[in-house]
Amino acid sequence: MATTGTSRTPLTQLSSWKALEEHYQKIKDLHLRDLFAKDPKRGERLSTEAAGIYLDYSKNRITSETLDLLLKLADEVGLRERINAMFSGEKINVTEQRAVLHVALRAPKDQVINVDGHNVIPEVHEVLDKMTDFSNKVRSGEWKGYTGKRIRNIVNIGIGGSDLGPDMAYQALRHYSDRDLTVRFVSNVDGTHFAEATRALDPEETLFIVSSKTFTTIETMTNARTARDWALRTLKDDAAVAKHFVAVSTNADEVKKFGIDTANMFGFWDWVGGRYSYDSAIGLSLMIAIGPENFRKMLAGFHEMDEHFRTAPFEQNLPALLGLIGIWYNNFFGAQTVAVLPYDQYLEKLSAYLQQLDMESNGKHVTQEGQPVNYQTGPIIWGQPGTNGQHAFYQLIHQGTKLIPCDFLGFYQTLNPLPPHHDLLIANMIAQAEALAFGKTAEELKAEGSPDYQTPHRVCEGNRPSNTLFLERLTPEALGKIIALYEHKVFVQGTVWNIDSFDQWGVELGKVLAKRIIPELEAVKEPELKHDSSTNRLIERYRQFKRKA
Ligand SMILES: O=P(O)(O)OC[C@H]1O[C@H](O)[C@H](O)[C@@H](O)[C@@H]1O
DSSP states (O other): OOOOTTTOOGGGGGGHHHHHHHHHHTTOOOHHHHHHHHHHHHHHEEEEEEEEEEEOOSSOOOOOOHHHHHHHHHHHTHHHHHHHHTTTTOOOBBTTTOOGGGGGGGGOOOOEEEEEEEEEEHHHHHHHHHHHHHHHHHHHSBBBBBOOBOOOEEEOOOOOTTTTHHHHHHHHHHHGGTTTTTTEEESSHHHHHHHHHTOOOGGGGEEEEEEESSSSSSSHHHHHHHHHHHHHHHHGGGHHHHHHEEESSSOHHHHHHHOOOOOGEEEEOOSSSSGOEEEEEEEEHHHHOOOOOHHHHHHHHHHHHHHHHHHOOOOOHHHHHHHHHIIIIIIOOOEEEEEEEEEHHHHHHHHHHHHIIIIHOOOOOHHHHHHBOOOOOOOOEEETTGGGGTTTTTTHHHSSSSSOOEEEEEEESSSSTTHHHHHHHHHHHHHHHHHHOOBBHHHHHTTTOGGGGOGGGGOOOOOOEEEEESSOOOHHHHHHHHHHHHHHHHHHHHHHHHHOOOGGGGGGHOOOOOOOHHHHHHHOOOOOOOSSSSHHHHHHHHHHHHHHH
């Protein structure tokens, strides 16, 4: 059985894997129509509910045997041991020798989680209390700008994990936010992002939250410097920085160097990965927007899902089921992508968030031990809120040649009751899953008396798999549960693939090369270019035309 850091039997040599390969050959052509026809209770049988999330996974191309084999695979790869290793603070991020403890960020005060023999929970709660105190001061107007004006605008400056989480969650929980506050997010190094986000804002009423785990990320530091110049152009005194800039980081030295007082710094720890960090101090902008109480409710939702993941048997374990079924499509059916389709406008940024969570975690080419993998790893994640996607790309999911497993996500109750909108929205979500699974055959069209049966273009084959997730309403708790569900799903898949889901070395090379190219673009004198002929030419063209602007 696999444990942390020890080498494991190669995935494709595991008996459950080999059995899944054989099983795939047997059932790959089975149609969901037949599976449902043979088992009238399939919809009930293959659904489960936990932590307030109802998961219907019956519209997947699986049989009871598929599930049994996937559950055996989970055992054979040591999923249980690996979960325990994560929750107990073992250094499962092997390439960086770090613990992976985003679960500690939402653990209750009395829990004990040790890293290197030191209980981290009291520090987590100290930071939460400091964030709470600061958020209350900003929300009540007690925290004033340098000229005594109330803070009305919050601008979070960060990128990747220091942006996508708070931005997505702020959009998701807007209903709960203080509508008198303007909250914006600046991430791109493209100056347009900063210019547009600060347009018409009064610097005297604006608080910048510079969020960066490392405090060295070039995009964030460039935006932060621009923000400081922008603020000081009006405020005209360096001392104003203390009232208009706070930092969220693990790197106190760099925060000081930037000129932010560490009294105005909110810390976190190296055992929180960027893409797993929005429930740490990285969520400060969100906490100010929705209030500490709602933020803590969201943490409680995360924790409830954590406990479910840690304790529930895998056959009823939502992250385990989603993860294992995903493996089935990714590795046996050869599906390249997964569409996540939330039927809620507030979740418009969910897929962008999940792209980083999943693709930065599981886009890996070697095992934990550094051996090249001989199987597919992380899928491409994409999606848009329904119903918009239906009028754009669903055509390809229904009739294209690619297999695209979908996750539909919806709520029984809307936060904006405007009948008949919500019934229409949810009818569409349910209908899409039905249409994808069952399609419409020529025979059915003929039996219905439709002349369309003679037109193959009109036929929908069906057999397109999906999961449907239903929750009561989009509350802070519900969001926490959804995000924790996907975090743990990614973990399950990373465990099966035996990869390090917590590093991201692949993003480094581009950063290094950009650093080399920046002075070549800026140089007054023609630089001597030593790249390949394509890269050289692009740099030359840019230099040539930039001068004309
Ligand atoms: O929070 P920061 O240190 O500024 O990092 C921001 C982001 O940039 C990096 O390049 C990583 O790929 C991300 O995982 C990270 O979230």
